[in-house]
Amino acid sequence: MDHFLYRDGQLYAEDVPVAEIAAKVGTPVYIYSTATLTRHFRLFDEALDxxxxxxxxxxxxASNQAILKTLAQLGAGMDVVSGGEYARAKAAGVPGDRIVFSGVGKTREEMRAALEGGIRQFNVESEPEMQALSEVASEMGVIAPIAVRVNPDVDAKTHAKIATGKSENKFGVPISRASEVYATAAALPGLEVVGIDVHIGSQLTDLEPYRLAFTKVGELVDRLxxxxxxxxxxxLGGGLGIPYTRGNEAPPLPVEYGNLxxxxxxxxxxxxxIEPGRLVAGNAGILVSEVIYLKQGEGRDFLILDAAMNDLIRPAMYEAHHDxxxxxxxxxxxxxxxYDVVGPVCESGDTFAKQRSLTTLAAGDLVAFRSAGAYGAVMASEYNTRPLVPEVLVKDDHFAVIRERPSFEEIINRDTLPEWL
Incomplete structure (x- = not known):
C-alpha cells in the first residue's frame, strides 16, 4: 500500500497534487510520502510484538536526512554500511546504541569514528576485519560489541546482483567455520561477542529461503x-521484497515474516x-518526469523523458521493472x-522499459515511476553533467524540498584547477 492515489483525475501524493509539486520544483523530481514511510516502519515493528x-x-x-529523522522519531534504529552513513544517522539524531555497522570493507577510520560516537554493534564479516577492529578498540581502550556475519549458503532466489547468502558471495564467513571464527573472536582483546548476523539478499518474495537460513542460525546458537x-x-538482516508490478502476486507481508x-x-x-530498507522506503517514493518528445522509430515509438538512467539506474543496472x-x-x-521509454543520456542502456503499453502520451505530459523510493535517489549521479534530482517530502497537505537541484554553476565550481592552468 502507498499514499499515491488518483483523485479528481489527478495523481496525488497524500493530499498534494503531484502536478503542483512538479510545477513548483521542476522535473525530474523524487517525491516521498511521510504516511507511507510511517506505516511501513510500524508494520515491521508490530510484526515483532x-x-x-x-x-x-x-x-x-534512501538516506535523506528528512527520511532518517522521520523514521528516527518513530523509534527506528539504523543499519549503516559506511562512515558517511554513520555520520548521516548521527546527524539525524539516532543514538549510537541504535546503530548497527554492517559491510565487508570497514576501514580503521570508520571503526574509530563509530567507537568514538557510540555503536550498538559491528557486524564483522571476516577474520582480518575482526583483527583490525580488535587493534583499534584496544588502542582506544574500549570494547567493541560484535556479531559475526555467517553465510548460510542459502539461495535467496533473487537477482544475482543482490543475492548475498550463497557460498560464492563475498559476504560473511562460511557457517561451517563459525565455531572456529567465534573462538578467534573470543580470544581477541577489545572485542565482545554479543550475537550472530545473517543476511541472504534483497527483494525476496518467498519466505522459504528465510526459513532455511533462520533454521541454520538457530542450530548455530545452540552450538555456540x-x-x-x-x-x-x-x-536477521532485511531483504523482504515489494510488489514492483501492480496486480501481480504480492510478496509476503511483514506480519508473516515476523511470525516466521x-x-x-x-x-x-x-x-x-531486523534491517528492512526496500519495503520501508520503496513504495513511499515516486520519480516524476516530463515527456520531452515522442519519436517514431523503425517499427517502434520512443517516449523520451527528461529523467534518465543517472536519476533512476535500477532498470539499466538490474533490468528492474517500475510501473x-x-x-x-x-x-x-x-x-x-x-512505447520504448527512454531518457536523454547518450547510452543505449538509458532505457526504462521496452514496448511498455501505456495510455497515449504527448510532449509535456507528466509520468510517475512508482516504487522508486528505494535505491533511486541514493544511486543517482551527475553523469552527462545532469544535476542530481531534487527530493520532496510530503506530509498531509503540504510538502517541502528536502534536497535542492544544484545549478550547473554549483556543479562546475566543485572542480578545482591546478596552479598551472
Whole structure:
C-alpha cells in the first residue's frame, strides 16, 4: 500500500497534487510520502510484538536526512554500511546504541569514528576485519560489541546482483567455520561477542529461503552457547521484497515474516534485530518526469523523458521493472500505445522499459515511476553533467524540498584547477 492515489483525475501524493509539486520544483523530481514511510516502519515493528527487538532501517535504500529523522522519531534504529552513513544517522539524531555497522570493507577510520560516537554493534564479516577492529578498540581502550556475519549458503532466489547468502558471495564467513571464527573472536582483546548476523539478499518474495537460513542460525546458537559464547542478539538482516508490478502476486507481508521469526527462533531467548530498507522506503517514493518528445522509430515509438538512467539506474543496472503511470488519470477505455521509454543520456542502456503499453502520451505530459523510493535517489549521479534530482517530502497537505537541484554553476565550481592552468 502507498499514499499515491488518483483523485479528481489527478495523481496525488497524500493530499498534494503531484502536478503542483512538479510545477513548483521542476522535473525530474523524487517525491516521498511521510504516511507511507510511517506505516511501513510500524508494520515491521508490530510484526515483532511480544519479542525483544530493534528495527534498524537499512538506510542505503534512501538516506535523506528528512527520511532518517522521520523514521528516527518513530523509534527506528539504523543499519549503516559506511562512515558517511554513520555520520548521516548521527546527524539525524539516532543514538549510537541504535546503530548497527554492517559491510565487508570497514576501514580503521570508520571503526574509530563509530567507537568514538557510540555503536550498538559491528557486524564483522571476516577474520582480518575482526583483527583490525580488535587493534583499534584496544588502542582506544574500549570494547567493541560484535556479531559475526555467517553465510548460510542459502539461495535467496533473487537477482544475482543482490543475492548475498550463497557460498560464492563475498559476504560473511562460511557457517561451517563459525565455531572456529567465534573462538578467534573470543580470544581477541577489545572485542565482545554479543550475537550472530545473517543476511541472504534483497527483494525476496518467498519466505522459504528465510526459513532455511533462520533454521541454520538457530542450530548455530545452540552450538555456540555450548562452546561458552553468550549469544544474546540475532541480527536477521532485511531483504523482504515489494510488489514492483501492480496486480501481480504480492510478496509476503511483514506480519508473516515476523511470525516466521517467532516460529523458528522464538525459543532462543535472543533480542531480534531486523534491517528492512526496500519495503520501508520503496513504495513511499515516486520519480516524476516530463515527456520531452515522442519519436517514431523503425517499427517502434520512443517516449523520451527528461529523467534518465543517472536519476533512476535500477532498470539499466538490474533490468528492474517500475510501473509507469500518467499523472493525469486516464479515462476508462483510453487509447493505449506501446512505447520504448527512454531518457536523454547518450547510452543505449538509458532505457526504462521496452514496448511498455501505456495510455497515449504527448510532449509535456507528466509520468510517475512508482516504487522508486528505494535505491533511486541514493544511486543517482551527475553523469552527462545532469544535476542530481531534487527530493520532496510530503506530509498531509503540504510538502517541502528536502534536497535542492544544484545549478550547473554549483556543479562546475566543485572542480578545482591546478596552479598551472
Amino acid at each position: 511480544g519479542m525483544p527487538h530493534v528495527v534498524c532501517y537499512a538506510m542505503k535504500a 552457547r555450548a562452546d561458552g559464547h553468550d549469544i544474546r542478539r540475532l541480527d 521469526i517467532k516460529e523458528v527462533l522464538g525459543d532462543k531467548g535472543c533480542e531480534i534485530e 509507469i503511470v500518467p499523472v493525469v488519470e486516464p479515462e476508462a477505455g483510453a487509447e493505449q500505445a506501446a
